[in-house]
Amino acid sequence: MSTVVVATSAADAEAVEAVKNHHAQLAGALAVQVEALVEAAVLGDLPGAGAASDTLVRWCDAELIPHALAEEQAMYPQAHEDLRARLLVDAMLAEHHDLVALVEAIRQATGPVRAAANAQALRSLFESHLVKENEQILPLLAASGDVSLAVILEGMHELLGAGDNSESAEAGVGAASEGGCGGECGCGHRDDGETAGVLPELDARAVPHAIRHATIFGALDSVGAGGGMVLVAPHDPLPLLAQLEQRSPGLFTVDYLERGPESWRVRFIRA
Numbered sequence: 001m002s003t004v005v006v007a008t009s010a011a012d013a014e015a016v017e018a019v020k021n022h023h024a025q026l027a028g029a030l031a032v033q034v035e036a037l038v039e040a041a042v043l044g045d046l047p048g049a050g051a052a053s054d055t056l057v058r059w060c061d062a063e064l065i066p067h068a069l070a071e072e073q074a075m076y077p078q079a080h081e082d083l084r085a086r087l088l089v090d091a092m093l094a095e096h097h098d099l100v101a102l103v104e105a106i107r108q109a110t111g112p113v114r115a116a117a118n119a120q121a122l123r124s125l126f127e128s129h130l131v132k133e134n135e136q137i138l139p140l141l142a143a144s145g146d147v148s149l150a151v152i153l154e155g156m157h158e159l160l161g162a163g164d165n166s167e168s169a170e171a172g173v174g175a176a177s178e179g180g181c182g183g184e185c186g187c188g189h190r191d192d193g194e195t196a197g198v199l200p201e202l203d204a205r206a207v208p209h210a211i212r213h214a215t216i217f218g219a220l221d222s223v224g225a226g227g228g229m230v231l232v233a234p235h236d237p238l239p240l241l242a243q244l245e246q247r248s249p250g251l252f253t254v255d256y257l258e259r260g261p262e263s264w265r266v267r268f269i270r271a
Contacts, residue, residue: 011150015152019133021214022214023211024207024211024212025221026063026130027127028215029059029063029218031219032223034120037052037119039198040112040116041113044112053115057107060103061103064099065103070160075152076137202216203232204231204233205232205234224270225270225271226269228269229267232264236259241254251270253268
């Protein structure tokens with residue numbers, strides 16, 4: 001269920017949607033990387049799990065943690081001024097510390113099972129954290145006549161650096177598969193064509209429609225060269241595929257693994 005946000009200006013309304021879409025992209029990227037690590041751990045693939053763990057940690061260092069710190073500096077102080085949100089903001093700051101601790105636990109994990117368990121905890125905490133931001137913090141800031149969410153968002157852009165997201169995602173995830181994909185590598189791609197069983201899956205059926213495409217694009221953006229993922233969709237994702245081709249022409253090869261009637265499973269392999 002999506003929350004209707006009443007903003008005091010058109011610029012603030014656009015800022016709300018921009019923040020929600022960015023949250024969805026982060027959640028999608030995190031989801032597909034956690035699934036890759038969990039799948040490797042389940043299969044007992046130690047090299048694959050190690051590579052997936054390293055990739056996840058690099059992505060968190062480059063994307064998730066800087067995003068959290070930017071919110072602490074640009075968004076949270078304004079929300080903390082409102083007495084109704086003060087305790088919530090304090091709790092969310094504590095969650096940021098927990099997110100950082102979980103990333104460090106993945107980094108220091110002594111085996112794939114522990115790394116996967118901490119990764120699942122990271123994903124669950126981050127997703128619940130985003131719900132509170134989307135449904136409580138953003139509406140409060142957007143409805144306030146004392147602050148401009150558009151100005152806050154611009155401040156976050158300055159803290160994060162313009163254009164850094166795509167570059168850091170490319171560097172963080174692509175580095176896991178440097179040297180090519182001979183045989184099987186940490187990105188989950190096999191040169192023998194048997195990719196379907198080892199690729200991470202993103203089940204989009206539970207993702208709210210308003211942020212579904214942003215979530216999927218976030219996941220696809222995190223896929224390194226030669227890697228891939230399987231999308232589970234509630235309908236034939238033809239509009240998504242057209243949007244993807246317009247957004248990134250020829251970057252992915254796409255084939256259907258299942259065509260309804262209840263779900264569509266589509267495999268994406270990055271060139």
